[in-house]
Amino acid sequence: MTAIAAPATSHRVTPAPVPWHLYAVLVAATSTVVGVIWDISWHRSIGRDTFWTPAHMAIYLGGVLAGCACGFLVLRTTFAGTAEQRAAGVRFWGFRGPLGAWVAIWGAFAMITSAPFDNWWHNAYGLDVKVLSPPHVLLALGFTGIQLGALLMALALQNRTDGSPSPTLKWMFVYAAGLLVTNVTIMGFNQVAFANDMHNAQYYQVAAVGVLLFLAAATRASRLAWPATATAAVYMVVTLGMLWILELFPATARLAPIYRPITRMVPPPFPMLLVIPAFGVDLVTRRLRGRANDWAQALAIGAVFVALLFAVQWTVAPFLISPRSENFFFGVNRWDYSSRPGAFEHQFWDTEGGILGGRTPALWLLVAAVLGTASARIGLAWGSWMTRVKR
Amino acid sequence: MRRLGRVVLLAAVVAVASAHVGSPDTVFEGTAGPYPVRVVIRTPGVVPGLADIAVRVTGGPAVKTITVLPLRGGRETAALPPADTARLVAGTRDLYAAQLWLMQFGAYSVQLTVDGAAGRGTAIVPVMAVATRRLPFDVPLRVMLVALGLFLTVGALTIVGAAARDSVLEPGVEPDAARRRRARVVMAGGAAVLALALWGGRAWWNSEDASYSRNMFQPLHAATRIVPAGVARAIRFTIDDSTWLDRRWTPLIPDHGKLMHLFLIRDDATAFAHLHPVARDSNTFVAALPPLAPGRYRVYADIVHESGFAQTLIDTVTIAGPATAWRASDPDDAWWEESRQPSAVSGQQDTLADGAVMTWQPQPLVARQDVELRFTVTGAGGRAVALEPYMGMAAHAVIAAPDGAVFIHLHPLGTISMASQLVYQLRQAGDTARGALGRRITAFEDTAPRAWMTGMTPALSFPYSFPRPGHYRMWVQVRRGGRILTGAFDLQVN
Numbered sequence: 001m002t003a004i005a006a007p008a009t010s011h012r013v014t015p016a017p018v019p020w021h022l023y024a025v026l027v028a029a030t031s032t033v034v035g036v037i038w039d040i041s042w043h044r045s046i047g048r049d050t051f052w053t054p055a056h057m058a059i060y061l062g063g064v065l066a067g068c069a070c071g072f073l074v075l076r077t078t079f080a081g082t083a084e085q086r087a088a089g090v091r092f093w094g095f096r097g098p099l100g101a102w103v104a105i106w107g108a109f110a111m112i113t114s115a116p117f118d119n120w121w122h123n124a125y126g127l128d129v130k131v132l133s134p135p136h137v138l139l140a141l142g143f144t145g146i147q148l149g150a151l152l153m154a155l156a157l158q159n160r161t162d163g164s165p166s167p168t169l170k171w172m173f174v175y176a177a178g179l180l181v182t183n184v185t186i187m188g189f190n191q192v193a194f195a196n197d198m199h200n201a202q203y204y205q206v207a208a209v210g211v212l213l214f215l216a217a218a219t220r221a222s223r224l225a226w227p228a229t230a231t232a233a234v235y236m237v238v239t240l241g242m243l244w245i246l247e248l249f250p251a252t253a254r255l256a257p258i259y260r261p262i263t264r265m266v267p268p269p270f271p272m273l274l275v276i277p278a279f280g281v282d283l284v285t286r287r288l289r290g291r292a293n294d295w296a297q298a299l300a301i302g303a304v305f306v307a308l309l310f311a312v313q314w315t316v317a318p319f320l321i322s323p324r325s326e327n328f329f330f331g332v333n334r335w336d337y338s339s340r341p342g343a344f345e346h347q348f349w350d351t352e353g354g355i356l357g358g359r360t361p362a363l364w365l366l367v368a369a370v371l372g373t374a375s376a377r378i379g380l381a382w383g384s385w386m387t388r389v390k391r
Numbered sequence: 392m393r394r395l396g397r398v399v400l401l402a403a404v405v406a407v408a409s410a411h412v413g414s415p416d417t418v419f420e421g422t423a424g425p426y427p428v429r430v431v432i433r434t435p436g437v438v439p440g441l442a443d444i445a446v447r448v449t450g451g452p453a454v455k456t457i458t459v460l461p462l463r464g465g466r467e468t469a470a471l472p473p474a475d476t477a478r479l480v481a482g483t484r485d486l487y488a489a490q491l492w493l494m495q496f497g498a499y500s501v502q503l504t505v506d507g508a509a510g511r512g513t514a515i516v517p518v519m520a521v522a523t524r525r526l527p528f529d530v531p532l533r534v535m536l537v538a539l540g541l542f543l544t545v546g547a548l549t550i551v552g553a554a555a556r557d558s559v560l561e562p563g564v565e566p567d568a569a570r571r572r573r574a575r576v577v578m579a580g581g582a583a584v585l586a587l588a589l590w591g592g593r594a595w596w597n598s599e600d601a602s603y604s605r606n607m608f609q610p611l612h613a614a615t616r617i618v619p620a621g622v623a624r625a626i627r628f629t630i631d632d633s634t635w636l637d638r639r640w641t642p643l644i645p646d647h648g649k650l651m652h653l654f655l656i657r658d659d660a661t662a663f664a665h666l667h668p669v670a671r672d673s674n675t676f677v678a679a680l681p682p683l684a685p686g687r688y689r690v691y692a693d694i695v696h697e698s699g700f701a702q703t704l705i706d707t708v709t710i711a712g713p714a715t716a717w718r719a720s721d722p723d724d725a726w727w728e729e730s731r732q733p734s735a736v737s738g739q740q741d742t743l744a745d746g747a748v749m750t751w752q753p754q755p756l757v758a759r760q761d762v763e764l765r766f767t768v769t770g771a772g773g774r775a776v777a778l779e780p781y782m783g784m785a786a787h788a789v790i791a792a793p794d795g796a797v798f799i800h801l802h803p804l805g806t807i808s809m810a811s812q813l814v815y816q817l818r819q820a821g822d823t824a825r826g827a828l829g830r831r832i833t834a835f836e837d838t839a840p841r842a843w844m845t846g847m848t849p850a851l852s853f854p855y856s857f858p859r860p861g862h863y864r865m866w867v868q869v870r871r872g873g874r875i876l877t878g879a880f881d882l883q884v885n
Contacts, residue, residue, distance in 0.1 A: 047472075048492055087563035090553035092546075099558040102550050106543065113539040116532060124526035125603045127439040127494075134596055160562070254472045255492055256462055261470040388559040 018168050021073045022157065025104055025150040026172060028066035030238075032143035033179050035059030036186050037242045037268055043128070044266040044336040047255035051119070059143065060111065066146040067108030070101035088160070090391050099391055100152030107145020114139035131189075144183055151176035155389050158223060170223045171230070177218040178234020184210035185235065185271070193269045195320030198313045199348040201364035207272065208306050208372030215278055216301055216376040219285040220383025228285070232278030239271035243331050253337035262337045270320060270330045277308035294380045301380075302373030306365060321346050412691065412703050413797035413858055414790075417518050418761060418805040420854040423505040424512015426451045429805075429854050430503060431761045432491065432516065436524030439494040444501065446477055447761070448485045452509035460502045461491045461518070462815075474504065493520035496606070498699035500815035517699055517811035521608035544585055551581035611635050615690045615708040617680060623715045624680040628653060628668055628692055630704065636674065641697035643673075644829040646810035647782040648836050649723070651676050652693040652800060655708070656791050657686050660864045663877065664726035665787065681726035682714030689795045697829045699814035703798065723782050725868060725875035732879070736864070741878035743768070747776050749867060749878035756884040758860045764788075766851040766867055766878070775849035781870035783809075786851045788867045790882075797863070801853045857884040 035058030042055045049056070074097030077085050081096065089096035118135035122128065154172040158165040185192055191206040215228040224230050246267040253262045284300045292300070319325055323346065326332050335345060417432040429447045434440070442461075448454050460474035477487035493499055501516040556566045556574035566574070612632040618625050628651070634640060643650050649667040653676070656663050662683045668676035676692075692704040729735075733742040740750045752765040766786075770776040781787060788801040799806055813832050822828045851867065863882045868875055 084562065090557035092549055092553055099550070099554055102546075102553065106546050106550060109539065109546070110543055113536065113543060117536055120526070120528065120532060123435075123437065123440075124528075125599065126437050126522070127441070127492075133599070134592055137592075156558075252473065253470070255494055256460075256472050257468045258470045258472060259468055385559070389554075390561055391558045 018157070018166065018172065021069045021101070022150070022153050022172060024069035025066050025100070025146065025153055026175065028062040028069070028104070029143075029147040029150040029176060029179050030062075031058050031065065032062035032146055033182050033186070033238060034242065035062060036143070036183075037239070038246070040186070040189065041242075041246050041265050041267060045251040045253065045262050045264075047253050047337060049128075051115075059139075060115075062143060062146055063108045063111035066104045066149065067112075070097070070104045070108070070149065073097055073101050074105070088156075088391055098153050098156055099389065100149040100154075100156060102149070103152055104146045104149025107142045107147075107149060110138055110142030110145060112142075114142060140183075140187065144180070147176060147179045147183060151180065152386075152389065155221060155386055156391050159387065159390050165223055174218060174222050174224055174227055174230045175234050177214050177222070177227075177231045178238065181211055181214045181231055181235040181274070182238050184214070185239070192272065194349070195269065195317050195325075196344070196347060196349045198317035198320070200350050201361075201368065202350070203313070204306055204310055204365065204368040205371050207309060208302065208368045209375045211274065212281075212301065212305055212372045212375040213379040213382070215281050215305070216298065216379025217383035217386060219281060219301075220380055221386035226279070226282045228278040228281040229275055232274035235274055236271050239268055243267040243270065244328070247328065247331065247333060255338070258337050259340045260335060260337050262333065264333045266333055266336060267331050269334065270325075272309070273312045273316065274309075276312045277305045280304040280308040294377060294384075298373050298377035298380055301376040302369045302371075305376075306369040306372050310365060310368075317348070321348070412705060412795075412799070413792065414799040414806065415523055415858065416759075416856045417516065417807060418854045418856055419514070419516045419807050420449075420763075420803065420805045420852075421514055422451075422512065423503050423514035425509040426454060426505040426507060426512045428503065428505065428514065429761060429763075430501075430514070430516050431856055432501065432518050433759075433856075434493065434518065434520065434523075436522065437526070438496050438520050438522050439492070440520075442491040442493050442518065442520075444477070444489050444491050445480075445761070446487045446489075446503065446505075448487070448505075452507050454485075454487075454505055454507040456506045457487045457489075458504045458506075459489050459491060460504075461493060461499045462502060463493075463495050463497065463499050463520075474502070491518070493518070496520055496522070496608075498696075498701070498811060498814070500699065500811075515812055515815045517701070517807050517815065519700060519702075522603065522606055523608050525604070525607075544589075547585060548578050548581050552578040610702050610704045611640070613690075613692065613704045613706050615706045617708060617710060618677075620677075620679065623717060625677050625720070626653070626655075626666070626668070626680045626708065628676045628678075628690070628704075628706070630674050630676075641700075642826050642829055643670075643694050644697050644810050644814070644832045645836055646693065646695045646701075646808050647784065649721070649782070650694070653678060654691040654693075654789055654798070654800070655683065655688040655726075656691070656789075656795070656798075657684065657688050658795075659686070660791065660793060661729040662686070662688070662727065663789070663866050663879070664724070665789070665866075665868060665877075666724045666726075667721040669720055677720070678724060679717055679720040680710070680715070681717045681719075681724070683710055683726060684714075684728060684730070685710050685712065689791075689798075691798050691800075693800050693808075695808050695810035695814075697814065697826065697832075699811040701808035701811050703800075723875065725877060727866060727877035727879065729879065736879045736881055738881050738883070741880060743869075743871075743876040743878055745871060745874060745876060746771070747871065747876065749869075749876075751880050756857060756882060758857050758884050761854060761856045764853045764855060764865070764882075766853075768849045768851070768869060768871070776871060778849055779870040779873070781868060781875060785848070786853075786867055786869045788853050788865060790855065790857075790863050790865045792859075792861060792863055797858055799855070801855055803852055803854075805854045860884050 035055050039055035074095050077089050077097050078095045086096045090099050092102050114135045121135045154176055158169045158173055188206045188210050191202055197203045218227040218231045246265040249265045251262050251265045281301050284304050288297050415434050419430040427449045429449055431445045433443045444459055446457050457477040458474035459477055475489045477489035480486040480488050499518045499520050501518055503514045505512045552574045555577035556570055611630050613630045616627045618627050650670050651668050653666045653668050664681050666678040668678035670676055687709045690706040690708050695701045742748055747768050747770050749766055749768050768776050784802050791798045817831050818828055865880045865882055867878045
């Protein structure tokens, strides 16, 4: 019988308690993600909005909370911190604070800047004519900064802990990574949200580029055993949570023309089953770690991810676009009030030139795998840097 | 950000143009069932946008609630959005206000519902939702955004430098020279990326701005020519806009029985004509030219489309040579010349061609405030005279600014087009073929009693909201003894 030696107790360090500001920034990052998903639902269900909608408040609450918490943290560290606390920060115009706090503060300022800019934009060019506009991109950069700041703050604490960091800290890092993945799927709403796009090459290409950056980085920098799977699980839990919660709330469309009488908030589409390709990424990473260079690892990650994502989503897509999936679990009431009912609801979209209509499905998947490999390679490099972040 | 600010500043020219030239507000005076109301709708000049609607109850039974609902198009939808309740403006007892969400370009009908002591009454007010405005990027906002943009740019570079220099060092360890150098290189790279992003942002903004400018409302292009017509002359007005020739607009429908109301205003406002050209084909409209004094004239042509969209086409024409004999091509055509009038134009009174006197009841005029311009027509001894309907209305009026940038064709019902209102009253779900609704409106105008005609009293009133301060000339046209009589007034708006 082989005894597994316990680590020498002399090297064991009790993990330091997780500081309050990390909780605050993670709550802020969550608030931004929840707010954005809520806001999209608001526009699809109610249509009419003002600055003061609850969804906007959730987004800006995230900015205010992160800004205040990190602002307080850097002021306290600079003017009232111990030598140890100051030494654990980076310098910024004479101030001291964790790198993640500065990124979150930057994000909060970007969000603040976007508000008057967006207001002017609405007055000049019309109310939300397009989702993608310069002030909205600035806002998105802002809340992404807060999510990134949360990730970096959890990371520095995790990396500074001697021995094994607390499970809370490890999960906090992965949670922040999961929020960033959710963020990517929100930004790629038109490409990777609807099941009707799942027989379209672009779906796999956008998913590979957008998601693998974070999954690959997480596999490198997280101390969890199955970091990509855990990150993907966070994305799925957040999206499913919003799906199931939003459809509980009554709503009425308030802008003409109304082509569908809305009774409940239109929830986000059912999430991609990301845990399965992410599990593949974890398996590959565990197998190749220390045996292959980063290029080879990135290639394997890209190929496995695209193959598994394709296998899963291609297979479930016909069910997801069929009336059989119109239930609470998969989401009912899933179309905007302003969209005319039509056959498109149960059809695959834009398949011409893509996988379904094209003659070269393998080529399109190959393109997705190549793009995914490039994204994974950047993610691994970023992850390698993150393993060294201490402040 | 600074570059962006400069670009927008250069582009920030406030140009005011509208379906009614330079007069973007819609004013309606009428009734919602038993309730007399005056409605002023101030459009935002941008689409989608929020218009302000003010409903003034001008008498009648007590009002409990007023709701407003803007509707676009006539297609069947699954449901109507809930109407908005207009709130009583603080400090007033008869003024209600709300906002209208105008989300698409084109003609809207605002359904006004009044509930009160005499039950429920409704009215339809047509509104044109068009982008007419370039919003300036004003200095305080620009300064603030440039400052924040600079802060964000420099802040981002500082963070990038800190990430490269300090973040991977054990706490307390100072970066060595090599690391500092590397951080500077990384920052330089970051600066290049940021510069590229800002440059891309500028290009994006410019392209959005250009796209907005392309979608700003421009009336259909038209050309005006004076052409010989036997021994006389005619004015030929041709809509030559490619979007019209390509039939991308719905056909025209008659407004007050005429497909087109064409106005000629001499540059110095000393001559004026209100004509109703006859359609030769769907593009060409011809009217006999009155013996107007030579000179350059501004041409305004009011037309209404079957969609309910009303617009004023603009052009100029030079009338040269001696006047020729005139035989009106439409019995409702009329012209006026200051030099031939019995009295000079003043702000108060004008003697009409038949000797009757038209008098304006003066009141202070303030820009962007709704007013009722009241006139009376009296005969010998100051006694009120009987007027006859002129194209179904008690009177027609035109208000123009000396520079031509403001022009409005007014009725006692306000600025709205009667034909647009009819579109919403007579439209049926089955009206999918071009021209079907137009034919019904024509038949209605030909046969139905002039239900909209206001009582033929010698007291006239025109509700209006002047768009800007300055000097205006107003022509008021009435019919008496079979003649169309024109009075002119000079108004000063503060």
